[in-house]
Amino acid sequence: MRGVDDRQDGMFxxxxxDARVPEEHPLRPIRALVDEALRALTKEFEAMYxxxxxxxxxxxxxxxxxxxxxxxxxxxERLLCEQLDYNLLFRWFVGLxxxxxVFDHSTFSKNRDRWLEADIARxxxxxxxxxxxxxxxxxDEHFSVNGTLIDAWASQKSFRRKDGGDDExxxxxxxxxxxxxxxxxxxNETHASRTGPDARLYRKSQxxxxxxxxx
Numbered sequence: 001m002r003g004v005d006d007r008q009d010g011m012f013x014x015x016x017x018d019a020r021v022p023e024e025h026p027l028r029p030i031r032a033l034v035d036e037a038l039r040a041l042t043k044e045f046e047a048m049y050x051x052x053x054x055x056x057x058x059x060x061x062x063x064x065x066x067x068x069x070x071x072x073x074x075x076x077e078r079l080l081c082e083q084l085d086y087n088l089l090f091r092w093f094v095g096l097x098x099x100x101x102v103f104d105h106s107t108f109s110k111n112r113d114r115w116l117e118a119d120i121a122r123x124x125x126x127x128x129x130x131x132x133x134x135x136x137x138x139x140d141e142h143f144s145v146n147g148t149l150i151d152a153w154a155s156q157k158s159f160r161r162k163d164g165g166d167d168e169x170x171x172x173x174x175x176x177x178x179x180x181x182x183x184x185x186x187x188n189e190t191h192a193s194r195t196g197p198d199a200r201l202y203r204k205s206q207x208x209x210x211x212x213x214x215x
Contacts, residue, residue: 017092027093030071034064037127044123048114057103062111063124064094077105154196162192 021028038060045059065080068090074080084090084102091098115121132138160166186201193199 017088020088021092031093037124040127048118057107061094077108081105154193154199158193158195159191160194
């Protein structure tokens with residue numbers, strides 16, 4: 001017998017969010033580890049906020065949400081809050097109930113200064129790392145990776161002579177006004193970028209020199 005495609009939404013749900021998350025889901029051990037570290041930072045959290053006034057969004061929830069943003073490569077905090085509104089897995093990890101309203105994305109910006117001042121992110125990472133070491137999940141084995149090149153945040157005009165020989169610019173106003181570097185012999189030994197000190201001159205081909213930075 002064919003079932004009916006009934007789209008009527010139910011008003012109540014008797015299944016908890018925890019019951020909906022599979023026991024073998026990789027976020028379960030991550031949440032247990034993070035929650036343990038967050039509980040150890042209770043005194044640091046209390047020192048960050050005033051005793052009186054309107055209660056804030058729990059910093060533990062914001063930090064769990066920030067961790068989700070990294071783990072799932074969510075492009076922005078606005079999109080993160082959008083997913084928190086309908087993604088039950090995200091709600092469970094952060095600590096929101098199925099019906100609880102999601103905090104505004106601007107909450108992250110308002111609390112980020114507090115985290116930086118109290119060095120919360122570093123303290124959280126240190127505690128998680130210490131637990132991972134105790135569980136034998138880390139290794140000091142050395143490994144190497146291949147180097148690569150990426151486009152640098154430096155333009156061709158930003159490369160000037162290291163000896164300051166081309167600092168004078170009588171042809172106009174501004175650091176690059178009137179600069180004509182065509183047919184000028186430049187190299188990493190004689191020139192350096194004023195805007196990206198780590199950038200280097202590389203040549204993709206004889207006709208396409210590029211500013212790149214080594215990793």
